[in-house]
Amino acid sequence: MTINIDELKKKIIYRSNYRGTKEMDNLLGSFTKKYINLLDKKDLIDLEKLLNIDDTNLYNFYNGFKTDFKIKTNKVSNLFKNFKFNI
Secondary structure (H helix, E strand, O other), X not given: OXXXXXXXXXXXHHHXXXXXXXXXXXXXXXXXXXXXXXXXXXXXXXXXXXXXXOHHHHHHHHOOOOOOXXXXXXXXXHHHHOOOOOO
């Protein structure tokens, strides 16, 4: 299966900005905007997987709290964990 990078980026941008909670919309939208054009195909797929995690667990992961399951450690999850969100 061939992955269209531009379509994947559009899907990721949409998903990161329309999460369900305004706080996560802002956090993930800012994160995606900063990094999306710096990621390769594998990283984009990892970002898409990260965005499939529910807001509560992503929020907890970002803030160093306990999550309901282990979130895979990779370049994208490390970038997200260390992302400094400025309002």
